[in-house]
Amino acid sequence: MSAKAAGPDERMVTLDVTLLGRDYKVACKPGEEAELREAVALLDRRMRDIRESSSKAGSTERVAVMAALNLAHELQRAHTPSAAGHDAAAPAALVDAAAARRRIASMRSAIEQVLVPGQEKLL
Numbered sequence: 001m002s003a004k005a006a007g008p009d010e011r012m013v014t015l016d017v018t019l020l021g022r023d024y025k026v027a028c029k030p031g032e033e034a035e036l037r038e039a040v041a042l043l044d045r046r047m048r049d050i051r052e053s054s055s056k057a058g059s060t061e062r063v064a065v066m067a068a069l070n071l072a073h074e075l076q077r078a079h080t081p082s083a084a085g086h087d088a089a090a091p092a093a094l095v096d097a098a099a100a101r102r103r104i105a106s107m108r109s110a111i112e113q114v115l116v117p118g119q120e121k122l123l
Contacts, residue, residue, distance in 0.1 A: 019044050020051065020060050043067055 012027040017040045028036045046067040051057045057066070 020047050020063065022060060043071070046070060 014027050047063045050066050051063050057063050
């Protein structure tokens, strides 16, 4: 989903979605419907988890704000390196496994190029 506002000539699609049993109409660009539905499913799961785990969750609005803050915090942590250079608490879903494997293979190749012949078997 794009954060850019749709121009006056841009066609939008309206989807009916449900969060915590409440129905909403949400607009998105054509072709982004699947992404929007995935986002709604994620938010609905988070909202349900908060409502079930907290006796003080309160109104649907409060649950939605708490879920949004949690998701925003996770996103912020995923994009901001910690003092150690990485954030071990970042959600696994935000890690690009294929990119990590490529980076590891590249690093291993670079290490093997500088090792004395025969040492590569240690890796």
